[in-house]
Amino acid sequence: MKTGFSVFLAAFVALGASWFGLVYAPLQQLGRAQQTVILHSTDVWPPQRTGDVTLGLQVYRASGCVACHTMQVRQTGMANEITLTDLKDHPATDFKEFLKSLMIAPPLDACSNGILANLDHWDGKVPVTLYSGDDGSVVAALADKLKPAGVKTVTGVLTSGPDLARGWGLRQSVAADYLYDQPVQLGNLRAGPDLSLIGIRAPDLNWHLQHLYAPRSLVKGSTMPAFRFLFELRKQVDGKSSPDALVLPPEFAPAAGLEVVPTAEARHLAAYLVSLQASAPLYEAPFTPVTAAK
Amino acid sequence: MSDEIKSTFPATDAEPTATSSAEPLWNVLIIVLIVITLGLLFFGGVYFDRHGGWFNPKVYPPYTTLENLEAFQPKSGAEAAAAQGKKVYEAVCGICHGVDGMGKPGQAPPLAGSEWVLAKSVNRLAHIPLAGLAGAVTVEGKEWNMNMAAMGAGLSDADLSAVLTYMRTAWGNKAGEVTADDIKKIRNSLGGHPQPMSGDQLKSMPE
Amino acid sequence: MNQSGNNTASANEIDASCRVPLLALFGGAALWLVLGLALGFAAAMSFHAPDLFAACSCLTYGHAQAAANDLLLYGFTLPAALGVVLWIFARLSQAPLALPIVPIVAANLWHLGVLIGTVAILMGDSTGHAWLEYPRESAVLLFAAFLLIAVSAVATMGFRSNRDLYPSHWFLFAALLWFAWTYSTANLFLLSAHPPRGVVQAIIGWWFANNILFVGLALLGIGIAFYFLPKFSGRPLPGTDYVLLAFLTLVFFGAWCGVPQGAPVPAWLPAVSAFAAMLSLLPVLAVTIVVWNIGRGAGVKCFGGPLCFIKFGILSFVATGFLYLISSCPSASRVLDFTWFGFGLSQWQLLGFMGMILFGAIYEILPRIMHRDLPFPRLTQASYFCFGIGVLVYVLPLMIGGVVQGIKLGDPSVPFADVGALVLLFIRASSLGQIGLLLGALCLLLNVLVLTAQWKLGLLKIVIAAVKAPLSASAGAPGSTSAGSPLSTSGEVKS
Numbered sequence: 001m002k003t004g005f006s007v008f009l010a011a012f013v014a015l016g017a018s019w020f021g022l023v024y025a026p027l028q029q030l031g032r033a034q035q036t037v038i039l040h041s042t043d044v045w046p047p048q049r050t051g052d053v054t055l056g057l058q059v060y061r062a063s064g065c066v067a068c069h070t071m072q073v074r075q076t077g078m079a080n081e082i083t084l085t086d087l088k089d090h091p092a093t094d095f096k097e098f099l100k101s102l103m104i105a106p107p108l109d110a111c112s113n114g115i116l117a118n119l120d121h122w123d124g125k126v127p128v129t130l131y132s133g134d135d136g137s138v139v140a141a142l143a144d145k146l147k148p149a150g151v152k153t154v155t156g157v158l159t160s161g162p163d164l165a166r167g168w169g170l171r172q173s174v175a176a177d178y179l180y181d182q183p184v185q186l187g188n189l190r191a192g193p194d195l196s197l198i199g200i201r202a203p204d205l206n207w208h209l210q211h212l213y214a215p216r217s218l219v220k221g222s223t224m225p226a227f228r229f230l231f232e233l234r235k236q237v238d239g240k241s242s243p244d245a246l247v248l249p250p251e252f253a254p255a256a257g258l259e260v261v262p263t264a265e266a267r268h269l270a271a272y273l274v275s276l277q278a279s280a281p282l283y284e285a286p287f288t289p290v291t292a293a294k
Numbered sequence: 295m296s297d298e299i300k301s302t303f304p305a306t307d308a309e310p311t312a313t314s315s316a317e318p319l320w321n322v323l324i325i326v327l328i329v330i331t332l333g334l335l336f337f338g339g340v341y342f343d344r345h346g347g348w349f350n351p352k353v354y355p356p357y358t359t360l361e362n363l364e365a366f367q368p369k370s371g372a373e374a375a376a377a378q379g380k381k382v383y384e385a386v387c388g389i390c391h392g393v394d395g396m397g398k399p400g401q402a403p404p405l406a407g408s409e410w411v412l413a414k415s416v417n418r419l420a421h422i423p424l425a426g427l428a429g430a431v432t433v434e435g436k437e438w439n440m441n442m443a444a445m446g447a448g449l450s451d452a453d454l455s456a457v458l459t460y461m462r463t464a465w466g467n468k469a470g471e472v473t474a475d476d477i478k479k480i481r482n483s484l485g486g487h488p489q490p491m492s493g494d495q496l497k498s499m500p501e
Numbered sequence: 502m503n504q505s506g507n508n509t510a511s512a513n514e515i516d517a518s519c520r521v522p523l524l525a526l527f528g529g530a531a532l533w534l535v536l537g538l539a540l541g542f543a544a545a546m547s548f549h550a551p552d553l554f555a556a557c558s559c560l561t562y563g564h565a566q567a568a569a570n571d572l573l574l575y576g577f578t579l580p581a582a583l584g585v586v587l588w589i590f591a592r593l594s595q596a597p598l599a600l601p602i603v604p605i606v607a608a609n610l611w612h613l614g615v616l617i618g619t620v621a622i623l624m625g626d627s628t629g630h631a632w633l634e635y636p637r638e639s640a641v642l643l644f645a646a647f648l649l650i651a652v653s654a655v656a657t658m659g660f661r662s663n664r665d666l667y668p669s670h671w672f673l674f675a676a677l678l679w680f681a682w683t684y685s686t687a688n689l690f691l692l693s694a695h696p697p698r699g700v701v702q703a704i705i706g707w708w709f710a711n712n713i714l715f716v717g718l719a720l721l722g723i724g725i726a727f728y729f730l731p732k733f734s735g736r737p738l739p740g741t742d743y744v745l746l747a748f749l750t751l752v753f754f755g756a757w758c759g760v761p762q763g764a765p766v767p768a769w770l771p772a773v774s775a776f777a778a779m780l781s782l783l784p785v786l787a788v789t790i791v792v793w794n795i796g797r798g799a800g801v802k803c804f805g806g807p808l809c810f811i812k813f814g815i816l817s818f819v820a821t822g823f824l825y826l827i828s829s830c831p832s833a834s835r836v837l838d839f840t841w842f843g844f845g846l847s848q849w850q851l852l853g854f855m856g857m858i859l860f861g862a863i864y865e866i867l868p869r870i871m872h873r874d875l876p877f878p879r880l881t882q883a884s885y886f887c888f889g890i891g892v893l894v895y896v897l898p899l900m901i902g903g904v905v906q907g908i909k910l911g912d913p914s915v916p917f918a919d920v921g922a923l924v925l926l927f928i929r930a931s932s933l934g935q936i937g938l939l940l941g942a943l944c945l946l947l948n949v950l951v952l953t954a955q956w957k958l959g960l961l962k963i964v965i966a967a968v969k970a971p972l973s974a975s976a977g978a979p980g981s982t983s984a985g986s987p988l989s990t991s992g993e994v995k996s
Contacts, residue, residue, distance in 0.1 A: 018756030064563015074763035165913030310731035
């Protein structure tokens with residue numbers, strides 16, 4: 001590196017390459033994304049947001065919620081699965097024998113050990129998972145062969161991972177989930193739980209309002225700051241609470257004659273939180289929803 | 295203001311210079327580093343090949359390739375039935391009616407575009423494989439005078455409904471699906487060992 | 502000690518030409534450092550007494566922590582580093598700082614931008630993007646100020662008499678380009694009227710954060726350290742081939758790291774980043790080898806002086822570099838993502854690596870440019886111990902707590918509340934370190950402020966003497982030349 005120009009050139013090419021690969025290329029690939037379609041449905045994803053919810057996103061941004069909460073869920077595994085749900089008067093031992101007899105033909109012979117091992121300690125109760133793994137043809141073959149036998153089975157694609165096992169999501173977050181977020185706030189610290197599915201875990205607006213006002217009234221030991229500045233302390237009218245007022249447990253309730261009323265910002269934020277329901281299966285994040293839509 | 299500059303310890307105020315190491319050990323070490331670079335490049339390349347999804351925008355980790363993603367797409371009810379229906383059709387009906395549904399002259403009428411297949415109600419259509427057809431029938435303006443055995447009598451409700459659904463949605467046909475219940479009802483109404491129907495009998499049935 | 506001959510005058514001249522620009526940059530930087538650490542402490546209070554700021558929206562965790570992070574980066578690290586860069590370039594060029602008025606204007610613009618940005622974040626106008634929370638107005642001011650300083654730095658570099666480049670030139674010159682390009686791109690995309698839709702915003706954010714916190718700070722810190730370490734030891738910087746390898750691999754491979762492994766983006770992006778993280782092992786290794794080479798046989802005692810800071814800093818770079826790359830491995834990333842580990846690591850990079858190196862550089866440069874001793878030399882040692890121990894007490898519990906948090910979160914049977922309770926101990930322990938950091942920063946601020954005050958007082962005395970001189974001359978005393986000599990040795994006088 002003898003001259004300033006050569007240093008400049010090296011730095012320029014290096015940063016330029018990284019700009020091309022990590023800014024320009026994703027911009028081309030993902031920047032013009034449109035709504036996508038939910039798997040096996042004609043509904044689009046993500047749904048358009050209403051006014052309240054859009055304002056709530058801005059309150060989320062302004063309050064710095066992204067400092068403690070993430071909105072992205074990871075998935076570590078996926079499986080094609082077939083589960084026996086109803087033996088329909090067939091004894092369990094008969095079923096086991098029948099299953100063994102099926103294991104001679106491909107594609108079932110390759111996984112026969114695994115499938116039979118699943119039933120090793122089977123107590124005869126249903127539901128029991130017969131096969132959970134990568135091979136979809138095994139699942140299809142088993143389903144085919146078991147149908148004429150008269151038992152009921154359920155097949156599906158299952159997702160797994162520690163985040164999903166905590167109930168934070170039904171499948172991993174993908175780019176399509178953030179199409180209408182402005183700004184996109186994925187978060188990178190889980191001082192508080194992940195919020196991708198909070199609208200399903202806590203669908204009640206009032207729960208969210210109370211949680212914002214007094215987090216420790218709902219979650220013991222929570223270190224979430226109380227957002228009391230999003231609420232107004234008002235005198236009660238005629239000694240009665242207005243319908244808007246929060247219902248709080250005694251240790252958190254205001255003094256007698258006063259009531260806590262959420263401001264518009266608090267309402268918008270609660271509406272936004274309730275709207276966070278990343279539950280739709282997509283092509284790039286497939287899974288079989290529990291209640292299959294017909 | 296003094297001209298003497300006091301630091302916390304004595305140091306020259308000369309500008310630093312740089313030298314390359316003359317010791318042979320250090321030259322060997324740099325070759326080791328270059329070899330490590332090449333090794334890392336190779337393993338990194340292998341890693342990217344395995345986990346990179348080759349720039350496909352639909353492949354997210356833990357899926358590794360598009361095929362991997364495809365293998366985990368759940369089949370919807372309609373899709374599964376259509377796949378099954380195609381399988382059974384090609385084994386049972388396609389021999390005479392053709393895998394392409396165009397029929398074979400002197401053997402079996404076409405099903406693609408056939409008004410019998412596309413009729414809104416499945417009543418008339420379902421009777422044909424369940425009871426058989428004997429005598430003349432008009433299909434797409436042409437007359438066909440053949441005998442068809444009750445090819446669907448041996449199929450289960452689910453399989454026959456899948457076959458009829460497949461017929462109604464393949465080869466450009468666009469009609470609604472046939473459910474196993476529909477077949478069950480019609481089978482029950484026919485009873486055991488029904489006689490083959492004739493074209494007029496079919497036409498006289500409600501739609 | 503002093504060199505005889507024309508070098509001494511030259512060095513004095515160079516130092517004097519840097520005086521006002523660097524005072525402007527360092528003074529503001531020291532102030533913002535104290536404010537940033539104080540806000541960070543207020544944020545940490547949220548884990549001791551969550552209801553403390555319930556009525557005050559400015560100081561809730563989300564506002565205070567974001568403001569503190571940006572103050573550490575934009576308020577302290579960048580202006581202080583740019584000041585040091587200007588001085589190093591001037592010294593290496595053996596020419597006075599080119600266009601000295603330019604960095605003075607730029608410093609004021611910069612500090613104004615930081616002020617506007619900090620107030621905006623505390624008032625709720627943050628943009629929501631990590632490390633880019635300053636609104637448009639502030640970002641424009643910062644970028645304009647940066648360009649001005651870069652112009653002066655490049656001009657100074659261009660006027661060098663010795664046309665060969667010293668390795669610090671490579672790192673620091675590249676750092677100028679780095680910040681200019683990444684900051685402008687990130688702000689143009691993310692803060693524009695029509696930002697890109699969806700997760701592309703997050704990708705640009707990660708690209709920016711990596712290129713600033715890992716590559717950018719590494720370029721600045723290594724460049725500064727590789728200037729001072731040989732200077733202190735009196736021996737040349739050994740192994741320029743290693744330094745060259747470190748520079749090239751850092752810029753070519755380091756720039757591609759940053760996309761987290763579990764991110765909601767197509768698989769090729771995290772795979773590319775993992776690939777780059779593997780390769781970024783090389784610059785860290787190469788720097789380690791060079792530092793070890795400098796260190797062995799050096800035996801220069803530092804007595805808690807500037808050399809100590811720089812040694813601590815460069816060792817922190819080695820440690821944080823390895824940890825950053827380890828945390829980019831997919832298997833480690835699964836455990837460490839979204840935990841306090843990443844936060845602790847970024848604080849170690851900012852405070853332990855850059856902070857300590859900048860402290861050492863400022864303590865070394867200030868007496869030289871002011872031509873007077875530090876007013877409280879003992880505070881240098883005090884701030885070394887306070888800040889150094891403070892950094893370790895601050896970041897190590899956070900990182901250990903982060904590992905514990907990651908392991909527990911990976912076990913779905915452990916309720917989230919229990920994980921939170923377990924990690925709380927570590928967070929509370931780490932806030933003790935913040936007290937040490939504040940004390941160390943106050944030592945620096947005290948030194949800088951009092952030094953500035955002494956200098957300004959000195960100027961005032963000159964002005965008063967200059968005003969009095971004609972009066973005493975008219976009163977009959979023979980031509981008083983007391984106004985003359987201080988002016989010639991202090992260079993330009995700006996009041």
